[in-house]
Amino acid sequence: MILPPATLHDLTLPALERELEAADVRPVHAKALWRVLHREAAARLDLDRPEFLPPLRRWIAETVGEGKRWGFDLPEPVADLKSTDGQTRKFLLRLGDGETVETVIMGYPGRSTACVSTQAGCAMGCTFCATGRGGFRRHLRPGEIVAQVLHCQRALRAGGEPGLRNLVLMGMGEPLQNADAVLAALEIVSSRAGVNLGPGHITLSTVGVVPGILRMARENWPYSLAVSLHSVREEERRALIPATRRWPVAELLAACRTYGELTGRRIFVEWTLIAGVNDTPEEARELAQALAGINAHVNLIPLNPVAGYEGEVPGHAAAQAFKVALQQAGFPATLRQRRGIDIAAGCGQLKGKVEGGC
Numbered sequence: 001m002i003l004p005p006a007t008l009h010d011l012t013l014p015a016l017e018r019e020l021e022a023a024d025v026r027p028v029h030a031k032a033l034w035r036v037l038h039r040e041a042a043a044r045l046d047l048d049r050p051e052f053l054p055p056l057r058r059w060i061a062e063t064v065g066e067g068k069r070w071g072f073d074l075p076e077p078v079a080d081l082k083s084t085d086g087q088t089r090k091f092l093l094r095l096g097d098g099e100t101v102e103t104v105i106m107g108y109p110g111r112s113t114a115c116v117s118t119q120a121g122c123a124m125g126c127t128f129c130a131t132g133r134g135g136f137r138r139h140l141r142p143g144e145i146v147a148q149v150l151h152c153q154r155a156l157r158a159g160g161e162p163g164l165r166n167l168v169l170m171g172m173g174e175p176l177q178n179a180d181a182v183l184a185a186l187e188i189v190s191s192r193a194g195v196n197l198g199p200g201h202i203t204l205s206t207v208g209v210v211p212g213i214l215r216m217a218r219e220n221w222p223y224s225l226a227v228s229l230h231s232v233r234e235e236e237r238r239a240l241i242p243a244t245r246r247w248p249v250a251e252l253l254a255a256c257r258t259y260g261e262l263t264g265r266r267i268f269v270e271w272t273l274i275a276g277v278n279d280t281p282e283e284a285r286e287l288a289q290a291l292a293g294i295n296a297h298v299n300l301i302p303l304n305p306v307a308g309y310e311g312e313v314p315g316h317a318a319a320q321a322f323k324v325a326l327q328q329a330g331f332p333a334t335l336r337q338r339r340g341i342d343i344a345a346g347c348g349q350l351k352g353k354v355e356g357g358c
């Protein structure tokens with residue numbers, strides 16, 4: 001797999017300082033560049049900016065640009081769709097090498113959340129997910145993940161709205177299969193001098209990549225963890241998420257326990273409710289039993305329609321009964337509202353392709 005060449009957006013602030021130092025430019029200049037790149041979310045670098053002093057200008061002129069040491073991540077918006085209720089906006093973004101990813105802004109009263117992609121395509125193959133059905137293309141570089149956040153910032157500001165408050169890594173791809181790039185990207189967007197998304201406002205979602213969860217626990221990543229469980233019955237779970245045959249349910253739950261013990265953090269368990277598959281009160285009780293001893297909050301997500309998948313969304317009564325069964329077993333549970341369905345921006349609907357009319 002060949003990744004496009006590195007860009008300025010791949011660099012954490014300490015790495016940028018080291019680069020400048022190596023070129024005999026005092027690292028103090030890195031802060032000025034960093035603010036322009038990440039706080040302002042600038043779409044280009046104008047050398048005549050007053051905050052760029054001569055040594056920094058020279059460095060930028062010599063090293064940044066096409067064919068030079070550092071590229072500049074500026075994904076091209078191929079489509080920009082708004083849901084009819086105006087609360088969800090989805091972008092299809094073309095990366096430097098032509099790959100496309102989808103990025104979503106979800107609006108709530110007084111705040112916005114970005115949902116970004118971490119891979120072009122996905123190798124996990126979840127049967128109810130449009131991305132999984134399309135297969136894996138490649139990992140994203142840190143800068144390509146950061147650039148999606150910056151694109152959302154520019155879009156919000158252009159509409160006179162405040163910038164992002166929250167970030168979820170729940171777009172295309174499995175973040176823990178691209179963990180090094182994800183870790184660097186999150187360090188960049190949580191920098192106070194830059195986008196300044198506090199770690200407590202960032203949630204990483206995994207289908208249950210056990211080595212990645214254990215790494216997050218041992219390295220004490222300061223971000224929230226969401227685990228897409230969907231079933232605690234081994235065969236049923238494998239049918240929904242084929243790639244998880246490598247990490248049986250018992251092993252995954254043990255990793256979640258270790259995560260809780262080492263970090264003291266609560267885990268968000270994501271459960272896509274599919275009628276007749278995993279939506280009965282009996283299965284809710286099995287889930288509660290499996291989660292015993294784990295500090296968990298369960299998010300229930302009614303299935304979103306995906307072409308080629310036959311599963312159906314459960315009725316409201318079934319979803320409620322599932323939630324109540326969990327709560328009676330002592331687990332907090334939230335039944336999430338479906339959002340952005342009309343523009344295929346809901347969980348599992350991202351395809352990374354323009355479809356008629358986009």
Ligand code: SF4
Binds near residue numbers: 123125131173207348
């Ligand atoms: S649900 Fe997530 S992990 Fe599963 S195929 Fe889709 S993008 Fe990949």
